Amino acid sequence: MGSLTDGAIRRSIKDVELTGKQKSLADGEGRGVGRLVLVVRPMPKRVLAEWMAQQWRDGKRIKAKLGDYPSMSLAAAREVFKRDFADAIQKGRSIKIVTDARPGTVADLFEAYVASLKEAGKPSWKETEKGLNKVADTLGRNRLAREIEPDEVTEVLRPIFERGAPAMADHVRCYIRAAYSWGMKSEHDYRNTSPRRFRLVYNPAAGIPTEPKVVGSRWLDEDEFVQLWRWLECPDVPVHPPYLRAVQILMLTGQRVEEIARLHKDQWDSRERILDWSKTKNSKPHAVPVPSLAAELLDSIKPNEHGWFFPSAKDPSKPVSHGTLYAFMWRQRDRGVIPVVTNRDLRRTWKTLSGKAGVPKEIRDRIQNHALQDVSSKSYDRWNYMPEKRAGMARWDKFAR
Numbered sequence: 012m013g014s015l016t017d018g019a020i021r022r023s024i025k026d027v028e029l030t031g032k033q034k035s036l037a038d039g040e041g042r043g044v045g046r047l048v049l050v051v052r053p054m055p056k057r058v059l060a061e062w063m064a065q066q067w068r069d070g071k072r073i074k075a076k077l078g079d080y081p082s083m084s085l086a087a088a089r090e091v092f093k094r095d096f097a098d099a100i101q102k103g104r105s106i107k108i109v110t111d112a113r114p115g116t117v118a119d120l121f122e123a124y125v126a127s128l129k130e131a132g133k134p135s136w137k138e139t140e141k142g143l144n145k146v147a148d149t150l151g152r153n154r155l156a157r158e159i160e161p162d163e164v165t166e167v168l169r170p171i172f173e174r175g176a177p178a179m180a181d182h183v184r185c186y187i188r189a190a191y192s193w194g195m196k197s198e199h200d201y202r203n204t205s206p207r208r209f210r211l212v213y214n215p216a217a218g219i220p221t222e223p224k225v226v227g228s229r230w231l232d233e234d235e236f237v238q239l240w241r242w243l244e245c246p247d248v249p250v251h252p253p254y255l256r257a258v259q260i261l262m263l264t265g266q267r268v269e270e271i272a273r274l275h276k277d278q279w280d281s282r283e284r285i286l287d288w289s290k291t292k293n294s295k296p297h298a299v300p301v302p303s304l305a306a307e308l309l310d311s312i313k314p315n316e317h318g319w320f321f322p323s324a325k326d327p328s329k330p331v332s333h334g335t336l337y338a339f340m341w342r343q344r345d346r347g348v349i350p351v352v353t354n355r356d357l358r359r360t361w362k363t364l365s366g367k368a369g370v371p372k373e374i375r376d377r378i379q380n381h382a383l384q385d386v387s388s389k390s391y392d393r394w395n396y397m398p399e400k401r402a403g404m405a406r407w408d409k410f411a412r
Contacts, residue, residue, distance in 0.1 A: 191215060
């Protein structure tokens with residue numbers, strides 16, 4: 012049988028309209044192995060024409076849909092068949108497992124990686140998406156991901172570093188490296204539903220040195236703790252009130268900034284005085300009793316219509332970001348009205364002062380939801396330690412008052 016033409020297709024569609032009988036139009040030779048066919052069949056209100064890759068395998072005919080005519084033209088159908096199916100048919104592979112053979116672009120890789128973070132419930136996906144969008148614009152969205160060289164990644168990072176933001180440069184490096192690492196693993200991951208395969212042979216960000224990590228050591232002593240608390244209770248400048256309350260809850264509970272910033276009314280049990288997260292940074296659920304000061308403060312706050320305890324000043328439908336809370340604290344300390352401290356320092360402060368109050372380190376670790384790496388904790392111990400955490404918080408509550 013010869014090659015199809017658009018004229019032959021249009022005539023066949025008219026014939027099916029008149030006769031009501033299905034037709035299959037084959038493009039070129041290939042019987043006994045496989046070829047491109049157009050299946051034209053009548054429907055109650057129209058005629059449907061579908062492009063199919065057809066294969067004969069183990070004495071059976073197998074079909075896989077490519078698209079609909081005329082949305083997919085004859086030329087486009089031939090291109091897709093040649094690109095994705097012809098080689099597989101010649102090698103005797105089933106067309107049922109054939110996927111789009113085009114290697115993915117930079118945009119494909121970054122979008123698929125962000126989608127995987129979002130699907131896994133990682134709260135970092137928004138910041139990662141924002142960072143990678145800028146990188147894609149610089150590298151070229153439509154370039155093949157496998158063509159990116161290490162020196163190109165370096166040239167993306169250097170301007171960020173030179174403008175005095177080494178930490179941000181390292182964050183961007185991490186985003187790129189993680190995206191490529193995910194892309195290399197996704198090549199053979201049967202759980203991955205990405206429509207692209209990237210054909211990556213190496214990670215262009217893998218050899219780029221990381222920014223030396225500065226281990227924080229700052230914590231507030233008791234006098235500084237009181238100084239900050241009093242300013243939060245009565246600030247000397249107009250401040251969005253939820254920001255003040257969020258920092259106070261950080262001081263009283265020692266929890267992660269991100270988790271307090273996104274606190275929702277569904278996570279606060281006023282009766283039991285417990286904050287309960289179904290998923291946290293270490294991907295585990297976490298419930299912590301709060302001291303009476305924190306409980307009184309949380310009960311005094313009326314969550315907004317979207318359920319957020321600490322809504323953003325710009326968009327109340329969203330919670331305040333941890334970055335905004337950091338910036339808020341930096342502005343105040345630069346004015347000299349509060350001690351020099353970051354929100355992460357407050358977590359370290361709680362750890363230190365609660366230890367001074369007599370709370371055992373194991374219980375402090377559990378209250379702060381630190382990942383415990385010993386085999387017993389990871390694989391066997393399923394006790395929730397709530398009585399012990401309540402006792403620890405009671406000691407801290409007495410100390411903080």
